[in-house]
Amino acid sequence: MRLVAAITLSLSLTACVQFPEIDAATDAAVLDTDYPDLVPLAPIRADQAASAPTLEEDRTQLAARARALQSRAARLRATAINGADGAGGAGEAE
Template sequence: MRPLVIALLCLTTACTQFPELDATLDQATLDAPYPDLVPLGPLLTQADSMAQSGQTSAAALASFDSRLARLRAQANRLRGPVVDRVTRARMARGINIAALQ
């Protein structure tokens, strides 16, 4: 019974109509080149020079600083192990096939 339900669910999702996302983009966007990846150092230097010359408001700088702090905190959280120590030990023990029967 369970395989039949799973098969029916798979079949019904296969019939789903997806929106035409490519039709929402104009030709200029489709023909545009990918943006260049640039080092962060020169961008930060440019931002500092803009701030010192008065081209950037104090509110904008505060907003940038808070966003930068949030992004750094998120990056620090992502640097840890993906699988914690307890789960890794459980995975190393493997699956007890006898318990499944």
């Protein structure tokens, strides 16, 4: 119980600490500016929903990407790496 009280006391005391370095770094013009205007979310969400791809478009794009990656993997498998095909590799006897 004393531990909880000590932690609570120390946290409450540190919450009241002033940070002069931060206060000095803040420009006076920043403190005098107005808050930004709040806008309703409905128009923003409607614009996003109108421009978002459909599920079918997502599936088509994903399938195309998978085919492209599979063909790239096939090309990489066919490529000889460090003389693995026996053409001048480091493991050849001289």
